[in-house]
Amino acid sequence: MIKDFIRKRSIHVCLICTGGCNGCDIEVAALLSKRYDLEQYGIYYHNNPRECDALLVTGHVAKQWQEKLIELYNKVPEPKAVLAIGACALTGGIFQQESDKTGAPVSNFIPVDAEVPGCPPRPAEIATAILKYVPGVLASYSK
Numbered sequence: 001m002i003k004d005f006i007r008k009r010s011i012h013v014c015l016i017c018t019g020g021c022n023g024c025d026i027e028v029a030a031l032l033s034k035r036y037d038l039e040q041y042g043i044y045y046h047n048n049p050r051e052c053d054a055l056l057v058t059g060h061v062a063k064q065w066q067e068k069l070i071e072l073y074n075k076v077p078e079p080k081a082v083l084a085i086g087a088c089a090l091t092g093g094i095f096q097q098e099s100d101k102t103g104a105p106v107s108n109f110i111p112v113d114a115e116v117p118g119c120p121p122r123p124a125e126i127a128t129a130i131l132k133y134v135p136g137v138l139a140s141y142s143k
């Protein structure tokens with residue numbers, strides 16, 4: 001009950017880096033800085049998938065991450081949304097040539113609701129995508 005009440009007013013996001021150069025992760029981290037101040041939009045970041053509404057997935061889904069990504073996705077309570085962030089998550093990016101080690105795109109493993117292209121995408125683009133897509137995905141579950 002309390003959780004439903006809180007969730008109507010805030011979005012909790014969890015970042016999963018599945019392999020890459022960490023450039024995208026740095027841009028996500030920048031959202032927490034004073035410049036972008038993600039919390040002013042009611043978006044809160046933490047690391048427990050059991051407590052989040054949306055997964056932000058970066059990286060090319062390296063071999064060792066493939067099963068783990070599915071496990072983490074299954075731990076997120078319904079309703080949930082997934083944003084694939086960065087060229088690596090969407091296509092494999094600079095890791096495409098290592099096809100035996102990369103599983104990208106992320107949508108090969110879990111359902112993806114929105115994609116944020118770029119190498120890396122800017123923090124403002126990531127914040128815009130969270131605000132544009134996540135509330136809609138979460139609301140569509142209650143219809």
Ligand code: SF4
Pocket residue numbers: 019020021022023024025058059085086087088089093094118119120
């Ligand atoms: S998309 Fe670019 S910045 Fe992001 S993890 Fe891949 S190589 Fe790094």
